Amino acid sequence: MKIICKQGHRRNQMFEVLPENQGQTGRHKCAGCAYDLGKWHAMIGVPKASDDGVLADLAESQASYVRHKDAFTAYLMGYEHGLKLQNVA
Numbered sequence: 536m537k538i539i540c541k542q543g544h545r546r547n548q549m550f551e552v553l554p555e556n557q558g559q560t561g562r563h564k565c566a567g568c569a570y571d572l573g574k575w576h577a578m579i580g581v582p583k584a585s586d587d588g589v590l591a592d593l594a595e596s597q598a599s600y601v602r603h604k605d606a607f608t609a610y611l612m613g614y615e616h617g618l619k620l621q622n623v624a
């Protein structure tokens with residue numbers, strides 16, 4: 536079953552900076568969900584994923600800013616932010 540992300544973060548302008556993705560797994564995945572996953576991984580100490588296979592179970596997105604953005608780049612961005620949050624805490 537295809538899951539389509541309905542969360543508000545798909546309209547987050549933060550994701551406008553992400554590169555377009557024209558091919559890989561990340562293309563149809565929600566960059567917002569990928570960002571959240573990366574941040575979560577950093578905060579709970581999961582090693583940073585090395586490829587976009589980590590995104591396989593995420594919801595897909597068809598709308599707005601995150602459409603066709605590189606979700607794996609969003610994951611990496613979330614991971615970096617998660618590390619910063621961890622250092623502050």
Ligand SMILES: [Zn+2]
Binds near residue numbers: 542544566568
């Ligand atoms: Zn999402």
